Amino acid sequence: xxxxxVPEKIKVKIDFDDRSFTEAVRTLQPLVFKDGKTFCxxxxxxxxxxxxxxxxxxxxxxxxxxSNMRKRIIYPQPNDPVVTFVQDKLNASxxxxx
Numbered sequence: 001x002x003x004x005x006v007p008e009k010i011k012v013k014i015d016f017d018d019r020s021f022t023e024a025v026r027t028l029q030p031l032v033f034k035d036g037k038t039f040c041x042x043x044x045x046x047x048x049x050x051x052x053x054x055x056x057x058x059x060x061x062x063x064x065x066x067s068n069m070r071k072r073i074i075y076p077q078p079n080d081p082v083v084t085f086v087q088d089k090l091n092a093s094x095x096x097x098x
Contacts, residue, residue: 001085002045006033012058024069025062027093028086032058041065044082051082 012032016025030043030051039061044050051072053065069086076083 001081004031004042004044004046004050006031010034012039014058021062022066023093024066024090027089028069030062030065032061043069043086049082051086 010033012034014021014029014032016029018026028043030041030053032039032041034040035054038054038056039058040047040052040054041061041064042050042052043065044052051065051069053061053063053068055061055064072080073083073086
């Protein structure tokens with residue numbers, strides 16, 4: 001899967017080992033960046049084809065992103081490489097834990 005890239009100066013460094021994040025966020029590790037005063041998260045090639053979320057804080061952006069991710073895997077489009085990646089990654093994570 002191709003991951004969107006943004007300039008280093010707007011990337012937000014996240015400690016994905018932090019247990020305050022959900023398992024999905026820790027496993028999938030979306031790109032977090034700042035767009036003006038808004039925090040944005042994306043997993044995939046861009047805002048439209050990837051899974052995208054935003055908010056006024058990192059936490060609300062990640063919550064929006066996770067909500068959009070869950071909707072996307074519940075109602076997938078045929079041959080969606082982002083959904084395939086998410087499902088594979090989450091399934092692998094469950095096998096490692098269980």
